[in-house]
Amino acid sequence: MTPPILRRLSDLRALTTRWRRAGDTIGVVPTMGALHDGHLSLVSAAKADCDRVIVTIFVNPKQFNNPEDLAKYPRTEARDAEKLAPRQIDAIWCPDPDQMYPDGFTTNVSVSGLTNVLCGAHRPGHFDGVATVVAKLFLQTSADRAYFGEKDFQQLQVVRRMTADLNIPTEVIGCPTVRETDGLAMSSRNLRLDPQARVAASALNRAMGTLADGLAAGLAWDGLCETALHDLDKAGFEEVEYLDLRAIDDLSLLHSPDRDARLFAAAWIGGIRLIDNIPVAGQGIEDSAQSRCA
Numbered sequence: 001m002t003p004p005i006l007r008r009l010s011d012l013r014a015l016t017t018r019w020r021r022a023g024d025t026i027g028v029v030p031t032m033g034a035l036h037d038g039h040l041s042l043v044s045a046a047k048a049d050c051d052r053v054i055v056t057i058f059v060n061p062k063q064f065n066n067p068e069d070l071a072k073y074p075r076t077e078a079r080d081a082e083k084l085a086p087r088q089i090d091a092i093w094c095p096d097p098d099q100m101y102p103d104g105f106t107t108n109v110s111v112s113g114l115t116n117v118l119c120g121a122h123r124p125g126h127f128d129g130v131a132t133v134v135a136k137l138f139l140q141t142s143a144d145r146a147y148f149g150e151k152d153f154q155q156l157q158v159v160r161r162m163t164a165d166l167n168i169p170t171e172v173i174g175c176p177t178v179r180e181t182d183g184l185a186m187s188s189r190n191l192r193l194d195p196q197a198r199v200a201a202s203a204l205n206r207a208m209g210t211l212a213d214g215l216a217a218g219l220a221w222d223g224l225c226e227t228a229l230h231d232l233d234k235a236g237f238e239e240v241e242y243l244d245l246r247a248i249d250d251l252s253l254l255h256s257p258d259r260d261a262r263l264f265a266a267a268w269i270g271g272i273r274l275i276d277n278i279p280v281a282g283q284g285i286e287d288s289a290q291s292r293c294a
Contacts, residue, residue: 002085003055005077005092009099009140012054015091016142024051028143028170030134033057034074034188035083038178042147043087045175053089054141058100063129074191093141100136109135111158111165117251118154118264119275122241130155131162138163138170146170151177151185153262153277154251177276179205185276196236197270203235204267208243208278212263215245215256216281232267241266241273245280257281 006012019026027050029042039055046053057080064070081092108128114120115127138146148156153174160172178186183205184198193201207228214224225243232240246253248260257280264277 001088002081003089003092005081005094007094007096007099009095012091012093012140016052019052019090020142025144026050026142027053027145027147028137028141029053029055029147030137031055031057032059032073032188033080034076034191035080036178036186036188036190038149038151038186040083040087041178042149042175043084043089045173046145046147047087047089049145049173052091053087054091054093054143055084055089056093056095056137056141058093058095058133058137060100060129060133062101062132063126065123065125072192074188093137095140100133108132109162109166111162114154114158114161114251117246117253118242118244119266120154122266127155127158131158134159135162135166135168138168143170145173147173147175149177150174151187151276153248153264157248157251183209185274187274189272189274192272193270197272200236201269201274203232203237204265204269204274204276205278207231207235208263208265208276211243212278212280215263221245221255235269237267237269238271239268241268243267248279 016026027046029039029046031039043053043055057077059073059075061070077094084092109131110128111131120127148159150156156174163170163172180186182202184190184202190198211224211228228243229240243265244253245257245261245263248262254261261280262277263280266273266275
């Protein structure tokens with residue numbers, strides 16, 4: 001059965017108030033729609049943990065710094081509802097725009113530090129938009145727990161910091177990245193890749209895996225990075241915005257994986273921007289002069 005689609009905050013609040021009175025726990029999966037198996041894995045995690053589950057679908061204009069990108073973002077509400085029907089969730093929250101940003105809305109939630117690097121450095125204002133909409137979604141849904149994929153690891157850390165700093169009583173849970181069979185991280189943006197670019201896009205994860213393995217084996221960053229960039233160029237990537245090794249807690253730039261680290265990348269292919277990140281194993285590896293390339 002297709003779950004109810006709610007568009008007015010009064011209807012959502014009436015539902016969550018009833019659940020609260022019954023003592024139910026509420027899980028929320030925030031999305032912008034165009035659902036894929038990665039999103040559905042978050043729904044499964046929420047279903048396993050919570051009595052009630054809400055999936056939100058809202059293409060948030062405040063996190064797009066490029067109006068053309070916003071206009072092209074896929075909107076597939078009916079198909080998304082069909083995908084959610086077998087999951088037996090309790091509600092889909094698709095707020096009308098005035099329910100999220102009514103006339104006169106002027107509040108902005110900003111998280112400093114974590115947002116100055118990686119995607120934040122290339123997409124000014126993006127994480128302000130993310131933090132603002134997620135804070136509102138947490139409060140609108142009265143969620144006990146919220147589920148995010150690790151593919152957007154920087155976003156996950158920003159949301160965790162925002163939630164802790166504002167004392168929002170929602171537990172933020174990160175879930176592993178779900179990948180296509182060729183290793184490409186699942187993303188709604190993959191739908192916009194033409195067939196040739198889609199095949200070539202898998203080179204991003206392969207290049208990152210080779211680089212991470214080399215770091216874990218104690219090889220020098222500079223040579224590994226140069227090889228990765230060469231491989232991506234050969235595969236057809238037009239631009240690599242960043243390819244960084246960073247600490248997972250504060251996203252500080254590292255010279256070697258001598259603490260918990262991840263390798264982060266953003267690159268363009270077929271006019272589409274793809275991001276990915278993977279953990280990097282290894283301890284006591286010799287520092288190199290740089291841990292950033294691109």
